[in-house]
Amino acid sequence: MSKLSNSIANAIINYVKGRHRLPIDGVPSNEDMLREAFHQALDYVNVKIYIDPEAKAKIPEYAHYENGHAVDAACDVCCTSVEIMEDGRIKCGTGIHVAPEDRDKVSLHPNSRITKAGLVIANSPCTVDESYRGEIFVVFRAIVPFSQAKKPGVGDVICQLETIHVRETRFIQVDNLEDLGTTSRGDGGFGSTAK
Template identity: 30%
Template sequence: MFVKLINKSHHPAPSYATTGSAGMDIRANLTEPIVLEPLGRVLIPTGLYMELPFGYEAQIRPRSGLATKHGITLPNSPGTIDSDYRGELMIPLINLSREPFTIQDGERIAQMVVARHELVEWELVSDLEDSDRGTGGFGHTGRE
């Protein structure tokens, strides 16, 4: 699949690290480092603009290394970039640790997965078919 990309950063375009990777690393495009204080939130520019095909979205997800080692994650995970959005890709980050974290220019701050999605048309009904689960909710299948 081809996706149009404008890269106004001085970093390489997002790419897959391995042949089996689902996500591409997204890098911070900063003029100076940003210190993210504990429980602080910040919107990080990437210098990337894209034109996704209709019927696709870009999901923005945390990087597991930043999350487990430093407590840096996305407050809206996963974030969704719609196919009709043409603005700069901005990554919201939150620091869930007890220590400040410095975000450097070029640092890999998130992953992007491009995925197909369907448009839904609701069929209003008065009854739903039965299922094995029924109305069992949170924790329903975990313990007997």
């Protein structure tokens, strides 16, 4: 059971155990405690992070806050080193190492600044599995002539980091295509809507 599942289960169990308890002398009601437990379990995720002091790395930050909480979907990640590789790819260090919780992953996405620079992240979105503990690197390739691409510099925001809860996929094999069910779309893809 993941930490998220455990937190939700414990919140419900604690609510049911004392569901008729009303607030007394500053002690919150069970309804208030259930709301807070769900808020903590569903709206926040803890990710342990190591910041390499030699790389002068920074903890990723949300750019915008309103009413005390982040309104961005992801945190900005800054570059701590730049290496131009022989094949023309640009490898940027971040100086950060992370340990997501059970069943979580960290995903790195390009931001608009990089797109405007004529670069793309080579394996976007990048996935940092819960078991990886090495430094996070972001690798770019140019989509314009290399000389015209604006290379990232140390201190530049190079991507956005998002933590996602991952549900384990269980495949249920069926005997024939019809067992998947029918939809109005069917097997239409690759521009089949002509839009």
